[in-house]
Amino acid sequence: MSVWFTEDxxxxxxxxxxxxxxxxxxxxPFQHLAILETEVFGRVLTLDGIIQxxxxxxxxxxxxxxxxxxxxHRGTLRRVLIIGGGDGGTMRQxxxxxxxxxxxxxxxxxxxxxxxxxxxxxxxxxMDDPRAKVIIADGIEYVRDVQEAYDLIIVDxxxxxxxxxxxxxxxFYAGAHxxxxxxxxxxxxxESAFHNARLVPAIFARMAGNFPIARLYLGAIPxxxxxxxxxxxxxxxxxxxxPVRPPPGDLRYYSPDVHRAAFALPPYVVQALAxxxx
Amino acid sequence: MSVWFTEDxxxxxxxxxxxxxxxxxxxxPFQHLAILETEVFGRVLTLDGIIQxxxxxxxxxxxxxxxxxxxxHRGTLRRVLIIGGGDGGTMRQxxxxxxxxxxxxxxxxxxxxxxxxxxxxxxxxxMDDPRAKVIIADGIEYVRDVQEAYDLIIVDxxxxxxxxxxxxxxxFYAGAHxxxxxxxxxxxxxESAFHNARLVPAIFARMAGNFPIARLYLGAIPxxxxxxxxxxxxxxxxxxxxPVRPPPGDLRYYSPDVHRAAFALPPYVVQALAxxxx
Numbered sequence: 001m002s003v004w005f006t007e008d009x010x011x012x013x014x015x016x017x018x019x020x021x022x023x024x025x026x027x028x029p030f031q032h033l034a035i036l037e038t039e040v041f042g043r044v045l046t047l048d049g050i051i052q053x054x055x056x057x058x059x060x061x062x063x064x065x066x067x068x069x070x071x072x073h074r075g076t077l078r079r080v081l082i083i084g085g086g087d088g089g090t091m092r093q094x095x096x097x098x099x100x101x102x103x104x105x106x107x108x109x110x111x112x113x114x115x116x117x118x119x120x121x122x123x124x125x126x127m128d129d130p131r132a133k134v135i136i137a138d139g140i141e142y143v144r145d146v147q148e149a150y151d152l153i154i155v156d157x158x159x160x161x162x163x164x165x166x167x168x169x170x171x172f173y174a175g176a177h178x179x180x181x182x183x184x185x186x187x188x189x190x191e192s193a194f195h196n197a198r199l200v201p202a203i204f205a206r207m208a209g210n211f212p213i214a215r216l217y218l219g220a221i222p223x224x225x226x227x228x229x230x231x232x233x234x235x236x237x238x239x240x241x242x243p244v245r246p247p248p249g250d251l252r253y254y255s256p257d258v259h260r261a262a263f264a265l266p267p268y269v270v271q272a273l274a275x276x277x278x
Numbered sequence: 279m280s281v282w283f284t285e286d287x288x289x290x291x292x293x294x295x296x297x298x299x300x301x302x303x304x305x306x307p308f309q310h311l312a313i314l315e316t317e318v319f320g321r322v323l324t325l326d327g328i329i330q331x332x333x334x335x336x337x338x339x340x341x342x343x344x345x346x347x348x349x350x351h352r353g354t355l356r357r358v359l360i361i362g363g364g365d366g367g368t369m370r371q372x373x374x375x376x377x378x379x380x381x382x383x384x385x386x387x388x389x390x391x392x393x394x395x396x397x398x399x400x401x402x403x404x405m406d407d408p409r410a411k412v413i414i415a416d417g418i419e420y421v422r423d424v425q426e427a428y429d430l431i432i433v434d435x436x437x438x439x440x441x442x443x444x445x446x447x448x449x450f451y452a453g454a455h456x457x458x459x460x461x462x463x464x465x466x467x468x469e470s471a472f473h474n475a476r477l478v479p480a481i482f483a484r485m486a487g488n489f490p491i492a493r494l495y496l497g498a499i500p501x502x503x504x505x506x507x508x509x510x511x512x513x514x515x516x517x518x519x520x521p522v523r524p525p526p527g528d529l530r531y532y533s534p535d536v537h538r539a540a541f542a543l544p545p546y547v548v549q550a551l552a553x554x555x556x
Contacts, residue, residue: 004292011296012317014282015503018290039290040473057472060505060544194335194500195318218498222472225293225503227338257542264539266338268530 005036007050010195015051015225017041023119028111030163035119041223043119045087047112047158057222058089058123061229063254064219064262065189066093069152069233071243071259075183077151078102083139083167085156086112088124094154095129096248103132104150106143108163110136140166143175151181155188160199168203173210173234183237186211192226193218193269200230200269201276207234215240216273217262219253228269231262283314285328288473293329293503295319301397306389308441313397319501321397323365325390325436335500336367336401339507341532342497342540343467344371347430347511349521349537353461355429356380361417361445363434364390366402372432373407374526381410382428384421386441388414418444421453429459433466438477446481451488451512461515464489470504471496471547478508478547479554485512493518494551495540497531506547509540 006016017038025034036044042055053061070077078101080094086107094103105127107113113134116124127134135142143153153176160168167188176186190203193216200216208214211234218228233240241263243256265273284294295316303312314322320333331339348355356379358372364385372381383405385391391412394402405412413420421431431454438446445466454464468481471494478494486492489512496506511518519541521534543551 006294010318013296014292014294016284016292016294040288057505059546192500194498220472220496220498220505220507222470222503222505225500227335227498227500229498252546253544255542255545258544261539261542264533264535266531266536267533268337 005038005044005046007046009226013195017044024115026111028109030109033109033111033115035115044223045116045120048162050159051223052158053087053089053120053123054223055120055122060219060221060253061189061224062089062093063251065154065156065187065231066090067247067251067254068217068231068259068262069154069185069187069240070094070097071245071247071256072238072240073152073185074238074244075151079148079150080104081106081150081153081179083143083153083155083157084164085154087116087120088126090154090156091132092123092126095126095131101131103129104135105132106135106137106139108136108138140172140175143172143179146179149181149184150179151184153180153184153186155186157189159191168206170206170209173207177210177234177236180236185236185238185240186234188232190216190230190232192224193228193230193272195226197272198277201272204232204273205276207232211235213239215263216265216269217241218265218269219262283316283322283324285324287504291473295322302393304389306387308387311387311389311393313393322501323394323398326440328437329501330436331365331367331398331401332501333398333400338497338499338531339502340367340371341529343432343434343465343509344368345525345529345532346495346509346537346540347432347463347465347518348372348375349523349525349534350516350518351430351463352516352522353429357426357428358382359384359428359431359457361421361431361433361435362442363432365394365398366404368432368434369410370401370404373404373409379409382413383410384413384415384417386414386416418450418453421450421457424457427459427462428457429462431458431462431464433464435467437469446484448484448487451485455488455512455514458514463514463516463518464512466510468494468508468510470502471506471508471550473504475550476555479550482510482551483554485510489513491517493541494543494547495519496543496547497540
């Protein structure tokens with residue numbers, strides 16, 4: 001017998017992985033949550049039937065979302081806020097930077113954290129670091145109300161459907177701008193630049209409306225097909241495309257050359273960004 | 279009713295596209311050949327159930343396989359040989375370079391050419407260019423026996439299973455080296471650098487065994503999931519990573535910056551290339 005997990009990626013496109021074991025599944029107050037053992041990606045965490053992270057390729061996404069902004073930040077980079085990212089993978093990369101003194105992770109669904117702690121210990125162990133703090137709360141409200149200033153905000157969210165829609169709004173980016181220090185940066189995962197050719201420019205325009213510097217960068221993430229996956233950075237002062245700080249050791253995806261290369265956008269993406277849907 | 283085409287990408291991983299119409303299918307003497315109308319990718323050409331090219335994203339693959347070597351070639355670049363590529367998409371990109379005087383395409387399966395001419399006219403129209411010549415023959419034998427020298431050989435093949443296996447062999451690369459001018463280059467599509475983590479270094483080692491300069495570069499191709507798709511270049515004289523010749527106008531994926539960026543390999547790929555399976 002052969003058991004397959006199938007994800008509806010965009011209308012008319014599906015990705016399927018053979019599953020050797022369903023390790024866990026539950027309906028949380030926010031979403032359906034599962035941990036699957038797969039042949040191709042090892043353990044896979046899904047939310048509402050969409051792959052969020054996998055053991056075998058998580059390093060690509062997590063190194064890309066964390067180290068680009070961190071290595072481009074020329075100033076004091078001590079306090080980092082992660083919105084979402086309840087698996088702990090982004091937090092692990094952030095805490096590899098020794099100068100970080102506090103990493104706060106705001107996850108709406110405490111079950112994601114609990115299940116990641118049980119089934120993805122390599123990622124979630126970062127939460128035991130003395131500099132780490134996990135806050136179970138709505139990231140939109142947290143950013144709106146927070147009084148302290150962060151040096152970097154990382155939006156490690158699900159797709160812009162359901163609970164995460166607000167994390168892609170202009171209001172949220174305005175809140176992130178307020179919650180950042182004078183030289184702060186904000187980076188968000190922002191979907192496939194190929195399949196979401198209308199959404200990506202719209203999100204980019206919202207970021208650019210709230211930050212003096214906005215840049216898009218790309219990476220190829222095997223478990224998020226759709227070709228080039230995009231990340232959008234808003235920055236108050238520093239150019240996100242220029243790595244200046246040495247990265248932590250033993251990385252598998254990130255290097256300063258990969259950092260610069262991620263900002264080399266194909267003309268079709270450049271053109272799409274120049275003409276956001278009105 | 280909903281009809282889906284499903285491709286077995288690697289064991290345990292499948293991609294499916296919703297099909298609005300099966301425009302053509304046949305069993306040729308070499309393989310199963312189909313043209314599907316899909317929601318996500320427009321018309322799709324499949325061989326033995328694997329997507330070869332699609333209307334919507336063909337520009338990414340074809341611009342990457344053609345313009346990198348062509349824009350890095352510092353010498354006289356007049357005669358180009360394409361092995362495979364019966365849809366005509368690579369030939370179209372090659373012929374955008376005015377200095378090319380002859381582009382020979384050696385396709386083993388004449389039905390691929392005939393079907394592409396009927397259903398993918400935007401790609402196959404390149405075959406009507408007076409500089410184009412289509413030769414129906416086995417590419418391995420053609421390269422072994424050919425007497426004339428080419429400036430560039432492009433191996434636009436199917437995956438290394440079935441008829442195309444020999445196109446990934448050390449013997450074939452040795453033949454390509456012999457069929458090239460003293461400053462010639464050879465570029466081949468060489469599969470996903472993530473999912474084929476053993477195959478890609480093995481192919482790279484074979485290319486490096488036959489050419490003084492061998493380089494790998496990457497691109498994100500939506501219809502070939504598996505994250506970073508690899509291309510391997512063998513060169514007798516010129517550095518493939520350095521664009522020197524201006525590209526043709528109106529490209530949608532290629533630019534000199536994208537060219538340089540494609541050679542920025544993540545550490546996990548660099549490490550894999552350094553340790554090919556013995």
